[in-house]
Amino acid sequence: MRYSKYSDLDHKLREAIDRKRWSAVQKISLTLFNSLSKKVSKEKRAFFDEKQAKPMPSGEPAQTILITGGAGFIGSHLIEELLREGHSVVAIDNFNEVYEPYKKWQNVERFTGLPRFKLVVGDIRDTVALNRAFRLAYESGKGDFQVIHLAALAGVIQSIPKSEPIAPLNDKQAAGYSPADREYYEVNIMGTANVLVLSRRYGAKNIVAASSSSVYGGNENPPFKETDDTDRPLGPYAASKKMNEYQAWTYYLNHNIPITMLRYFTVYGIRGRPEMVFWSFFDNMRKGLPIKQRGPDTSTRSYTHISDVTRGMIACTREKYIRENFYKKKKRYLLAERKGTKVSLDDRDAVEVLNIGGSQTVELGYLRKLMAKNLGVKPEVDMQKPNPAEVPVSSAITCKAEHLIGYKARMTIERGVEEYGRWYHIQERYQPVYDRYRNLRDKMKGKRGRVSANDLKKAIDVAEQLKRLLIELDPDKIKVDKSEYLVAYNYLAETYGLIQKIAW
Numbered sequence: 048m049r050y051s052k053y054s055d056l057d058h059k060l061r062e063a064i065d066r067k068r069w070s071a072v073q074k075i076s077l078t079l080f081n082s083l084s085k086k087v088s089k090e091k092r093a094f095f096d097e098k099q100a101k102p103m104p105s106g107e108p109a110q111t112i113l114i115t116g117g118a119g120f121i122g123s124h125l126i127e128e129l130l131r132e133g134h135s136v137v138a139i140d141n142f143n144e145v146y147e148p149y150k151k152w153q154n155v156e157r158f159t160g161l162p163r164f165k166l167v168v169g170d171i172r173d174t175v176a177l178n179r180a181f182r183l184a185y186e187s188g189k190g191d192f193q194v195i196h197l198a199a200l201a202g203v204i205q206s207i208p209k210s211e212p213i214a215p216l217n218d219k220q221a222a223g224y225s226p227a228d229r230e231y232y233e234v235n236i237m238g239t240a241n242v243l244v245l246s247r248r249y250g251a252k253n254i255v256a257a258s259s260s261s262v263y264g265g266n267e268n269p270p271f272k273e274t275d276d277t278d279r280p281l282g283p284y285a286a287s288k289k290m291n292e293y294q295a296w297t298y299y300l301n302h303n304i305p306i307t308m309l310r311y312f313t314v315y316g317i318r319g320r321p322e323m324v325f326w327s328f329f330d331n332m333r334k335g336l337p338i339k340q341r342g343p344d345t346s347t348r349s350y351t352h353i354s355d356v357t358r359g360m361i362a363c364t365r366e367k368y369i370r371e372n373f374y375k376k377k378k379r380y381l382l383a384e385r386k387g388t389k390v391s392l393d394d395r396d397a398v399e400v401l402n403i404g405g406s407q408t409v410e411l412g413y414l415r416k417l418m419a420k421n422l423g424v425k426p427e428v429d430m431q432k433p434n435p436a437e438v439p440v441s442s443a444i445t446c447k448a449e450h451l452i453g454y455k456a457r458m459t460i461e462r463g464v465e466e467y468g469r470w471y472h473i474q475e476r477y478q479p480v481y482d483r484y485r486n487l488r489d490k491m492k493g494k495r496g497r498v499s500a501n502d503l504k505k506a507i508d509v510a511e512q513l514k515r516l517l518i519e520l521d522p523d524k525i526k527v528d529k530s531e532y533l534v535a536y537n538y539l540a541e542t543y544g545l546i547q548k549i550a551w
């Protein structure tokens with residue numbers, strides 16, 4: 048996809064602007080907008096249909112999957128992989144402000160307009176919005192669809208409310224009283240309840256939901272396996288995730304819909320959440336700021352690369368896994384019940400809880416050194432007191448997932464840091480350009496028809512910067528995720544749309 052094809056039109060556009068021939072500006076920018084938009088949507092389809100042409104790894108038919116929290120870090124990677132495998136996806140996300148919503152819009156920008164992708168902007172606590180998403184998935188799969196539930200408030204430390212004075216509330220204060228822990232319980236527990244009841248109502252075929260390694264909480268004997276003690280979560284986030292596992296268990300018991308709870312261990316990768324170690328260390332090191340390290344160099348994690356997490360989730364949607372683990376078990380105990388044999392809860396316990404962890408247990412000090420080496424810096428370390436809600440050591444035993452879904456983490460931390468470093472440098476270049484594009488777009492909202500030479504200049508400037516960026520992001524030249532390139536191309540098309548609007 049080469050922009051040079053359009054340089055003639057571009058040249059004419061500049062001439063028309065210089066001569067203040069607004070109707071020509073309008074016409075040319077509209078032509079550019081239309082042709083680029085068409086091109087982007089063709090490229091998007093080609094990219095997402097590329098793998099579909101090949102038979103699916105499991106030889107299975109394409110499915111419809113409803114994903115909650117689809118605009119987030121894990122959700123957006125999952126959608127990309129599912130679409131590339133040929134599945135259809137309905138996503139719901141409320142684009143909350145836990146971190147910058149524009150980052151989430153950038154995450155989903157690469158899928159918008161694709162016929163196999165639908166997005167509902169809404170909250171899982173709102174049954175009307177959630178129902179809309181379920182109805183879309185139900186219709187898309189002709190009644191046959193699965194659910195992957197990721198929407199949640201996801202910060203471990205952020206779930207602990209700031210200390211408050213002990214004092215009574217008046218009615219007005221009580222009406223708006225929602226400290227962090229209350230919000231976590233409301234979204235993570237009530238939101239999950241909504242996802243479960245609608246899954247039942249719509250007859251979802253299978254549910255995969257995000258739990259967390261934080262459920263191991265006060266357990267001080269890593270590495271952890273699924274049967275280890277999880278009775279002492281260290282904060283509201285971990286407690287809400289443990290509650291999700293209980294919800295799943297009782298739900299399966301009463302309604303027989305297959306459900307798998309995945310305990311992820313510190314997931315990292317490109318487009319990761321900004322409050323997590325990968326982003327905050329890289330960002331501070333790059334800016335020459337001291338890095339804020341909570342916990343000693345010896346504290347450990349099973350950092351799990353996003354590609355391993357995505358593969359793990361998708362493996363739980365495969366027919367064979369569902370058949371072997373849920374339907375066969377169900378058939379067995381139904382048969383036993385019919386024969387009058389006593390069926391214990393253990394026999395019926397078919398909710399699978401699986402650890403999804405990385406291939407190595409990594410010390411924080413080693414991770415910091417890898418990052419510093421990647422950036423070629425010697426960072427100043429500002430040692431902070433560890434937060435009591437965070438576990439000091441955590442590592443995973445993933446034998447159960449290996450046995451049931453063939454899960455084996457492939458990415459090493461060394462390669463993961465290298466990939467992250469490459470992406471960090473790329474996003475450092477594109478983010479300021481995207482910010483300028485967004486500012487201009489927001490400024491132009493509802494402002495049709497007021498030609499301002501200054502706005503036009505700005506828009507042309509943004510288009511120029513985007514074009515330069517496209518040359519840099521060319522996936523044929525550098526190792527960059529092609530979908531990243533498509534996002535930039537889309538913004539360029541939209542910028543011409545803005546120019547047309549300004550000159551209206």
Ligand SMILES: NC(=O)c1ccc[n+]([C@@H]2O[C@H](COP(=O)([O-])OP(=O)(O)OC[C@H]3O[C@@H](n4cnc5c(N)ncnc54)[C@H](O)[C@@H]3O)[C@@H](O)[C@H]2O)c1
Pocket residue numbers: 115116117118119120121122139140141142143145151169170171172196197198199200201234238257258259260310311312313314315320
């Ligand atoms: N990233 C990790 O290391 C990690 C580890 C363990 C578990 N998890 C779990 O994985 C899931 C995804 O995490 P992530 O890292 O992608 O976080 P994320 O914050 O990037 O993604 C969560 C998404 O859910 C959306 N969301 C939140 N509340 C919502 C609501 N009420 N209605 C609709 N959408 C809502 C957010 O806008 C966001 O886009 C979460 O359930 C999290 O608890 C993540």
